[in-house]
Amino acid sequence: MANVLWLQGGACSGNTMSFLNAEEPSVVDLVLDFGLNILWHPSLGVEIGAQVEELMNKCVSGETEMDIFVFEGSVIQAPDGTGNWNRFASRAMKDWVWDLAHAAKFVVAIGDCATWGGIPATAPNPSDSTGLQFLKRSHGGFLGADFVSKAGLPVINIPGCPAHPDWISQILVAIATGRAGDLALDDLQRPATFFTSFTQTGCTRNMHFAYKVSTTEFGQRKGCLFYDLGCRGPFTRSPCNRILWNRVSSKTRAGMPCIGCTEPEFPHHDLAPGTVFATPTTLGLPNEVPPGMSKRTYLTMVAAGKGSAPQWAKDDIFVV
């Protein structure tokens, strides 16, 4: 059995909502089949107020063994480093987070806010928010770059806004069943099994990307969303087109550009005007080209692709 304590900091509860929709395995499967014992969760726990504080104190002291500490939301440090903008029971949440992270065998950050600071940490960051072990791409965050939990691992980052429910539940299963040592983490401490390929991997619009046929309106069932709608699929490491949402779809399949929410820079360009749902260009050339490709190679690819695009690539592919 693995005891799990889940807390929220500067959060919208989006990752909790996502987690409650998990199917492979579901939350019920986690409890009944994989031995997860949820000590407390903001939406599932029945304890309130002083009862939760007593439980957390027992976790900190070691009286109650805490195998996995899950944190959702940013660590709020305002005002003036006190964290008083985000209090829980008798203390600032940031102080609970520090003590609980150091008492847990494993620490898991769920969602962009807990991993990199996310939207709350967007400039000018009035809440002085940070992620558990990163602030955007900078290693360190609230716990510091050298932090390791009692099991000897750094914070396991599962980003996304929100994270896909199955990414969360499958990582919890791996830890609960003693396979945490098999988890390869990338340089941003994300499980490599989910965050090595790109959102573009498996996208149904890949051929349109190659032929430089553009989607020009949200929801359009033809074209690629990169050229006119700012799709970040080529730059974003996520399995959104391999492990589908609700088992059936993804943003790009539905005609909505990937917004790059699993990367530390999200929201990209701090939401500056002209950068949302747009691919910034200079002299017609995107400022960013897909990783591993030079601008010269990119130019050659689109010139060749555009010139050879067949008629079907310009048509609605779902019309019979």
Ligand code: SF4
């Ligand atoms: S829609 Fe996005 S993810 Fe799909 S092929 Fe185009 S750029 Fe890549």
